[in-house]
Amino acid sequence: SEPLLQVEHLKKYYPIGSGWFGQSQQFVKAVDDISFTVQKGETFGLVGESGCGKSTTGRSLLRLIEPTGGKVLFEGEDITALSPEALRKKRKDMQIVFQDPFSSLDPRHTVQRILEEPLIVHGVGSAKERKAMIDRLIDVVGLTQSHLQRYPHQFSGGQRQRIGIARALSLQPKLIVADEPVSALDVSIQSQVVNLLQDLQEEFGLTYIFIAHDLSVVKHICDRVAVMYLGRIVEIADKHKLYSAPQHPYTQALLSAVPEPDPDKKSERIILQGEVPSPANAPVGCAFHTRCPMAMEVCRTHRPELAETDNGHLTACHLFTDAKAAESAGLA
Numbered sequence: 001s002e003p004l005l006q007v008e009h010l011k012k013y014y015p016i017g018s019g020w021f022g023q024s025q026q027f028v029k030a031v032d033d034i035s036f037t038v039q040k041g042e043t044f045g046l047v048g049e050s051g052c053g054k055s056t057t058g059r060s061l062l063r064l065i066e067p068t069g070g071k072v073l074f075e076g077e078d079i080t081a082l083s084p085e086a087l088r089k090k091r092k093d094m095q096i097v098f099q100d101p102f103s104s105l106d107p108r109h110t111v112q113r114i115l116e117e118p119l120i121v122h123g124v125g126s127a128k129e130r131k132a133m134i135d136r137l138i139d140v141v142g143l144t145q146s147h148l149q150r151y152p153h154q155f156s157g158g159q160r161q162r163i164g165i166a167r168a169l170s171l172q173p174k175l176i177v178a179d180e181p182v183s184a185l186d187v188s189i190q191s192q193v194v195n196l197l198q199d200l201q202e203e204f205g206l207t208y209i210f211i212a213h214d215l216s217v218v219k220h221i222c223d224r225v226a227v228m229y230l231g232r233i234v235e236i237a238d239k240h241k242l243y244s245a246p247q248h249p250y251t252q253a254l255l256s257a258v259p260e261p262d263p264d265k266k267s268e269r270i271i272l273q274g275e276v277p278s279p280a281n282a283p284v285g286c287a288f289h290t291r292c293p294m295a296m297e298v299c300r301t302h303r304p305e306l307a308e309t310d311n312g313h314l315t316a317c318h319l320f321t322d323a324k325a326a327e328s329a330g331l332a
């Protein structure tokens with residue numbers, strides 16, 4: 001398969017402080033130089049605790065917020081270089097599903113109108129053709145014609161998310177960024193929405209970037225997963241590798257918190273020290289060193305780069321990328 005999306009050195013920095021008194025300008029590095037590739041038809045997971053930059057990454061990819069630097073190649077074309085008009089056209093191909101479908105659906109409009117709006121904005125079809133498209137959309141997300149004349153508040157959370165998905169699908173996109181699409185839903189409803197997303201992917205050949213804060217949600221739906229910590233990707237691997245042989249100490253800790261029904265496979269829960277530092281005050285060296293059970297001297301001063309440690313498995317940790325560090329930790 002060929003890549004649909006190539007993200008190269010993507011950055012999103014927010015300036016903090018005024019610099020009035022001659023201090024140098026400081027930045028919150030919400031997304032700090034991340035690179036990854038997503039194949040056509042793949043589901044690529046972006047996972048990490050709140051504030052790690054995963055939502056900012058999702059929005060920067062679509063230029064719903066403007067990246068500070070880097071490139072986003074969609075079918076080989078750099079999205080970050082598009083004019084506003086060209087970007088508006090490109091948005092047909094790249095849509096987003098939000099965590100909270102209630103706040104993202106206009107409460108004053110019927111479902112019919114909510115679904116028709118993107119079609120009108122992009123000049124798709126006649127009124128009659130649009131109606132036929134909407135009838136089909138409401139059907140593929142498991143709702144009925146009678147729902148079209150109702151308002152968002154008349155639906156349950158799961159149904160509202162189905163409407164949010166229908167809206168994202170209306171322009172027949174190639175890529176959908178799903179930003180914690182099931183986090184706000186009851187656990188019993190989550191798997192229904194995940195199953196729906198999987199069915200739609202198969203039917204329409206969609207590519208997903210699936211954002212989640214815990215590794216249990218992405219386990220079923222993703223092909224590969226990137227783990228983020230403080231604005232950077234610390235590990236990328238095929239799902240099976242990530243779950244069976246996680247390398248980065250942060251991934252190991254996240255996974256140890258995922259409930260494991262098989263007691264033979266259950267490893268001991270790794271409790272991390274302290275809280276995630278503020279992104280405004282990210283530690284130098286390895287940003288994880290203040291909480292890492294394996295931290296070494298080199299980790300306080302030198303930032304590990306994401307590097308391939310195994311076929312298709314990338315990790316940003318001195319234990320893997322610096323032979324001397326591994327030696328000093330007694331692992332070599």
Ligand code: SF4
Binds near residue numbers: 289294304
């Ligand atoms: Fe831990 Fe050092 Fe690896 Fe960072 S580089 S994860 S601090 S061992």
Ligand code: MG
Binds near residue numbers: 054055180
């Ligand atoms: Mg978020």
